[in-house]
Structure formats: structure tokens, C-alpha cells
Amino acid sequence: MDQLNDALVSLRQIMRAADLNARKLAKETGLSISQLLVLQAIEQSTDLTAGEIAKEVNLTQATISSLLDRLEQRELVHRVRGAADRRKVYVALTETGRALLSSAPEALHDRFSDRFLKLETWEQSMMVAVLQRVTGMMEASDIDAAPVLDAGKIDRTPLS
Amino acid sequence: MDQLNDALVSLRQIMRAADLNARKLAKETGLSISQLLVLQAIEQSTDLTAGEIAKEVNLTQATISSLLDRLEQRELVHRVRGAADRRKVYVALTETGRALLSSAPEALHDRFSDRFLKLETWEQSMMVAVLQRVTGMMEASDIDAAPVLDAGKIDRTPLS
DNA sequence: AAAAATAGTTTGAAAATTTAATAATTCTTT
DNA sequence: AAAGAATTATTAAATTTTCAAACTATTTTT
Numbered sequence A, B: 001m002d003q004l005n006d007a008l009v010s011l012r013q014i015m016r017a018a019d020l021n022a023r024k025l026a027k028e029t030g031l032s033i034s035q036l037l038v039l040q041a042i043e044q045s046t047d048l049t050a051g052e053i054a055k056e057v058n059l060t061q062a063t064i065s066s067l068l069d070r071l072e073q074r075e076l077v078h079r080v081r082g083a084a085d086r087r088k089v090y091v092a093l094t095e096t097g098r099a100l101l102s103s104a105p106e107a108l109h110d111r112f113s114d115r116f117l118k119l120e121t122w123e124q125s126m127m128v129a130v131l132q133r134v135t136g137m138m139e140a141s142d143i144d145a146a147p148v149l150d151a152g153k154i155d156r157t158p159l160s
Numbered sequence C: 001a002a003a004a005a006t007a008g009t010t011t012g013a014a015a016a017t018t019t020a021a022t023a024a025t026t027c028t029t030t
Numbered sequence D: 001a002a003a004g005a006a007t008t009a010t011t012a013a014a015t016t017t018t019c020a021a022a023c024t025a026t027t028t029t030t
Helices: A002-029 A033-044 A050-057 A061-073 A095-103 A107-117 A121-138 A140-145 B002-029 B033-044 B050-057 B061-073 B095-103 B107-117 B121-138 B140-145
Strands: A077-081 A089-093 B077-081 B089-093
Touching: A002 A033, A002 B002, A002 B107, A002 B121, A033 A050, A033 A061, A033 A089, A033 A095, A050 A061, A050 A089, A061 A077, A089 A095, A107 B002, A107 B121, A121 B002, A121 B107, A121 B121, B002 B033, B033 B050, B033 B061, B033 B089, B033 B095, B050 B061, B050 B089, B061 B077, B089 B095
Parallel strands: none
Antiparallel strands: A077 A089, B077 B089
């Protein structure tokens, strides 16, 4: 129907905006888009391993590995060998890395925020509700890219 | 505000979904993300010059140039030297290129579409209205990336 | 008709990405 | 417990993407 088409057009526009935003942001921070994604992933959930990051951002482990080399070189992250399982390598943001991320000027967000705050309260509510609905309707895409992140990183040392 | 935060979270999720989708799509079509963006840009507005494409997708002319080399090599686009101004190079999709784009399995869209069509009509309307509102609220980002595409002087002079 | 500006390409180099191979560690099965 | 399989990360080699700077061709300005 026409409704569907309109919705898809809007979605595509949002995606385009997202992409341009990411590029601009990357340029401004002197990072590549992938590096940015990786840093954000690390920021969001602590104690990620290299492999988990790879799944998260949809790249191979090898790519992450060399990507981390660079990020580490710049002292934006550091690696910590796992204690319980020494094959694993946990990655964490350094202070510098955290600072870079938070200082990253999110032009798109700022612009959106300004406008959002000018809306009536009920409009804000409606918008939030709809946006959440939309994300829900897209969500499955994650699932077949990155199967599942099973039980968190609550890394209990096995008693053995 | 909390509302704002919720909205931003949703937006970020949508962007993430968009990014993953782009990657997957690129992989499936055997193109890079940039190549995909370029093709889509060409599809949308005809008679783009190389330079305009560069602005449109936020890459340098040099990058576009080599990118077009590849696309042309694969016969997805072809270049036409401008007639009025022979410095310019207009880029157009070939049949193959058009076919590739339209056959591109838009997994994300499909999934969304299925679900969208199951909504009540009024829900669809509301969703469209809100989405359009959101894109409107983001729109400015385009403007400072790609200044303006003023009234097109469509001078096409085909092959020679 | 020079000089300056514009459009696109080429070149050289860094970084990103992937697949395949390798190394280290842990888990399984006998 | 030892041998073999599986997991996790890294390295190696090849390709691709990307950009800045230099360059060519064309148009516009002076």
C-alpha cells in the first residue's frame, strides 16, 4: 500500500541520515566508522571479548584484531588477558578513549534533541512509543547476523 | 528528559539496524557499502556528476573516481562526458546496475514490511506520520554535508 | 590571450577487510 | 590423565577503500 511505501521511504531517509552522521563523526574524531562502532560497543557493555565485538559489529575476528592493534596503539583501549579462560582477551576503554567518545560531537543527536524538546509532551510520548515500536519491528535483523549473546559476561570462575 | 533519552536510544537502535543491514546487503550483492550508496544516489536523482555524487555520499572526488572505475568495469554504470561543459562527467546506471539494485534483497525492509502490513490502518497512519516527522527533524544534516542541488540543467549528450 | 577557477583523473601510501594458516588454551572422550 | 577436538585470538598475504597531492583538460574571468 501507499502507507507502507511512505514508511519505507522515511526509514530509508533515517538510515541515510545515520550513515552520513557516522561518516562525519568518524572524520571529526579521526577514526574510521568501524573503529567508532567498536568503541561504542565497548562503551555500552563492559568486558567484551574480541570475538564478541566481532559479532557485535559484524566483522571477522581478524579484522577486530588488527583494528584493536590500532586503537591500542593510540591508547584508546587496552586488552586484558582473561583470568579464568586465558584464550580470551577482554577489551576496555582507557580514559582517553572514554573522553574521546563523550566529547564526540553528535551533531545529529543535538539537532534532533533541540527539536524534540520543543514538542508538546504528548507528542514526545507518542514519538517515543512509535519509535520503540519501529525498532521492535526491525529487531530480528540483529538476530540472524549475531545469533545470541547468551548469559552475560558474568564470568564465574568454574570450580574445578 | 527521560523522553528524550528514550527517543535517542530508539534512534540509535534504528541506525544500528541500518548499518548492519547495509553491511549485509553489501555482502550479498558483492558490493562495498560505498558502492551501494553511490548506486542508490545515482538511482534516485538522474544526471548526477561525479562531483555531485562525492558530496552526496560524503567522499572525495578521488575516491568516487576510482569507485566509478570499478562500477564501470562491472558494467553497473557508465560515464557520459558533458556536452555543454566538457569537464563534467555524468554517471548513469546501466540496465545491469538497475537490475542489481532492484533485485537486492532488502531483508530489513521485507521484515519490516511484513509486520507493518499486519498493523491496523490507523496504526499505520500514525507510524508514517511520526516517521516523517522524525526525518524532518533530522533533515538539516544533509544540508551541511551537501549544500544544494540547484535547478538541474539537464544537458545530456549521449555517447559519441 | 593570460590567469584563475573548476571538474575529473592519476598516483602513491596508509588503513581496512577478508580468508587461510598458526598458536595457545580449554574441553571431551576415552 | 593423554589424545584429539573445539575455541579464541593473532599473524600473513592479498585485495580494496580511501585520501591528499599532483596533474590534465576545460571553462570563466580579467
